[in-house]
Amino acid sequence: MRLALLFLLLLVLGPALGEYGLKLASEALILGLYAMAFNLLFHQAGLLSFGQAAFFGVGAYAMALLVSRAGWPFLATLPAALLASALAALVIGFLSIRLSRIYFTMLTLAFAQLLYAVAHKWYAFTGGDNGITDLRPSGLLGESLPFYYLTLGVFALVVGFLAGLARSPFGYALRGLRDNRARAESTGIDGFRHLLLAFVVSGAISGLAGALQGALQRSVFPDYLFWTRSAEAIISTILGGSGTFLGPAVGGAVFLFLRVLVQAKTEYWPFFLGLLLLLMVLFFPRGLGGIFTEAGRRWSTGVWGGAARG
Amino acid sequence: MELLEVRDVYKSFQGFMALASVSLSVAQGSFHALVGPNGAGKTTLFNVVTGRVSPDRGQVRFHGRDITGWPTPRVARLGIAISFQRAQPFVSMTVLEAVTLARLGYERKTLVWGRSLARHREAVERAEAALAKVGLEAYATSPVAQLPLGDLKRLDVAMALVAEPKLLLLDEPLAGLSRVERRKMVAFIGNLLRQEGITLLFTEHDTEAVLALADRITVLHQGRVLAEGSPEEIRQNLEVRQAFLGGSI
Numbered sequence: 256m257r258l259a260l261l262f263l264l265l266l267v268l269g270p271a272l273g274e275y276g277l278k279l280a281s282e283a284l285i286l287g288l289y290a291m292a293f294n295l296l297f298h299q300a301g302l303l304s305f306g307q308a309a310f311f312g313v314g315a316y317a318m319a320l321l322v323s324r325a326g327w328p329f330l331a332t333l334p335a336a337l338l339a340s341a342l343a344a345l346v347i348g349f350l351s352i353r354l355s356r357i358y359f360t361m362l363t364l365a366f367a368q369l370l371y372a373v374a375h376k377w378y379a380f381t382g383g384d385n386g387i388t389d390l391r392p393s394g395l396l397g398e399s400l401p402f403y404y405l406t407l408g409v410f411a412l413v414v415g416f417l418a419g420l421a422r423s424p425f426g427y428a429l430r431g432l433r434d435n436r437a438r439a440e441s442t443g444i445d446g447f448r449h450l451l452l453a454f455v456v457s458g459a460i461s462g463l464a465g466a467l468q469g470a471l472q473r474s475v476f477p478d479y480l481f482w483t484r485s486a487e488a489i490i491s492t493i494l495g496g497s498g499t500f501l502g503p504a505v506g507g508a509v510f511l512f513l514r515v516l517v518q519a520k521t522e523y524w525p526f527f528l529g530l531l532l533l534l535m536v537l538f539f540p541r542g543l544g545g546i547f548t549e550a551g552r553r554w555s556t557g558v559w560g561g562a563a564r565g
Numbered sequence: 566m567e568l569l570e571v572r573d574v575y576k577s578f579q580g581f582m583a584l585a586s587v588s589l590s591v592a593q594g595s596f597h598a599l600v601g602p603n604g605a606g607k608t609t610l611f612n613v614v615t616g617r618v619s620p621d622r623g624q625v626r627f628h629g630r631d632i633t634g635w636p637t638p639r640v641a642r643l644g645i646a647i648s649f650q651r652a653q654p655f656v657s658m659t660v661l662e663a664v665t666l667a668r669l670g671y672e673r674k675t676l677v678w679g680r681s682l683a684r685h686r687e688a689v690e691r692a693e694a695a696l697a698k699v700g701l702e703a704y705a706t707s708p709v710a711q712l713p714l715g716d717l718k719r720l721d722v723a724m725a726l727v728a729e730p731k732l733l734l735l736d737e738p739l740a741g742l743s744r745v746e747r748r749k750m751v752a753f754i755g756n757l758l759r760q761e762g763i764t765l766l767f768t769e770h771d772t773e774a775v776l777a778l779a780d781r782i783t784v785l786h787q788g789r790v791l792a793e794g795s796p797e798e799i800r801q802n803l804e805v806r807q808a809f810l811g812g813s814i
Contacts, residue, residue, distance in 0.1 A: 422681035423677065
């Protein structure tokens with residue numbers, strides 16, 4: 256219900272946003288998709304992937320190559336991007352999920368950097384560091400407002416899907432594996448298979464986000480695959496709070512708006528970001544989502560001077 | 566008829582002989598105790614049976630079928646359930662959710678996401694029934710994280726029972742419980758499993774409880790089987806040994 260209200264708000268807000276506002280809002284939704292895909296692994300399955308950029312980038316490049324080389328219409332490339340990044344996740348996940356914790360994290364990072372190096376050097380195929388440019392979607396989707404609505408639509412679909420997944424036996428099985436893997440496996444749940452499937456789903460959504468981002472920017476560069484892109488998913492999740500369903504998406508939006516705000520005034524954005532993360536981790540480890548949940552709880556139980564009870 | 570047979574199993578960890586030539590037969594419907602001091606190999610033997618550890622040599626047979634080296638989830642779905650010594654069921658869930666998940670894991674229905682867990686009515690009903698059997702039905706909606714230790718153990722047993730196992734492994738079901746709770750737990754386990762016709766293989770340090778519950782006892786010491794027999798035989802055997810060896814076990 257509250258989710259539906261949020262989407263309604265984002266829907267009617269569209270025309271009120273200017274050209275720049277629409278771009279920023281679209282980018283926030285895309286980063287939200289990407290961060291929530293990361294958090295499916297991080298929060299539900301208990302896997303810290305430091306290689307989400309691999310799937311973000313594969314999705315973006317799949318879209319870009321199909322549009323620029325094969326002349327596909329942009330919309331048709333979205334399922335292809337989804338599939339390509341799912342396939343990449345299947346391979347990378349198959350090789351890394353057997354490893355435990357820190358080794359898993361390092362291996363996902365290594366695979367993403369490997370793909371980055373390939374995209375960076377393979378001029379004939381990916382255009383190297385010149386990237387692939389001139390990717391404006393043809394027709395209506397080349398306009399900011401329809402593109403924003405497309406992004407919002409995809410975001411709503413994915414959020415609905417992830418909400419359903421969290422309540423499904425599969426979502427519970429992931430939590431069971433995170434809570435106590437030995438216990439879960441001795442009830443008949445095959446850990447490797449479940450985690451691999453979660454990894455593939457997360458990769459596919461990341462790839463979808465990457466394809467949308469490429470179309471929004473009208474270009475795709477190797478930095479889509481760079482490790483800082485993986486870090487963006489983690490930072491958004493820390494800011495927004497991994498324990499709250501929409502937390503990572505909220506964190507992503509806050510991250511973007513802060514970056515725009517700070518970058519307009521100073522060149523010290525990384526410094527502010529570092530400081531902000533430090534404060535969040537030290538004082539609000541459950542992120543913005545945790546703050547809101549706590550505030551809501553206190554409000555309804557009247558811990559704040561009984562104001563709510565009147 | 567033998568339900569579980571362990572034949573001549575060896576397992577060493579980096580030179581340490583955890584199990585050496587261990588053989589064990591658990592008859593259908595019996596309550597079989599595995600006793601011995603810490604480090605005797607009881608937990609390793611459990612791990613070999615449930616597939617968490619592959620033996621270096623030897624065989625595990627269940628219903629006459631060789632299951633040596635099978636992965637844990639597959640062993641579980643065959644009808645071998647386990648409740649752990651340190652019961653730490655799924656702490657992020659409610660009691661009913663944890664047991665329902667255990668049922669769906671057994672049914673291999675956890676790779677689906679079309680329908681929410683709560684709407685798998687049949688599994689939920691079975692979970693409710695399992696909770697009723699262990700006396701936790703009133704706590705169905707409580708978070709697992711808030712249960713006291715005794716209830717956690719009951720919950721862990723319910724998660725094992727919900728899969729309708731033929732063989733139940735209990736690793737020190739009484740560890741950490743008070744004297745009163747222990748007595749209740751022994752009566753509870755005995756009655757419940759006899760009623761359900763479930764075969765039991767368990768480890769326990771509490772001699773009184775072992776003698777009260779077990780039909781048959783295997784004594785492990787330093788990875789080897791020291792003695793096997795009925796409780797009465799073992800008692801005499803141990804007394805004889807203690808008389809000669811001065812109570813080394």
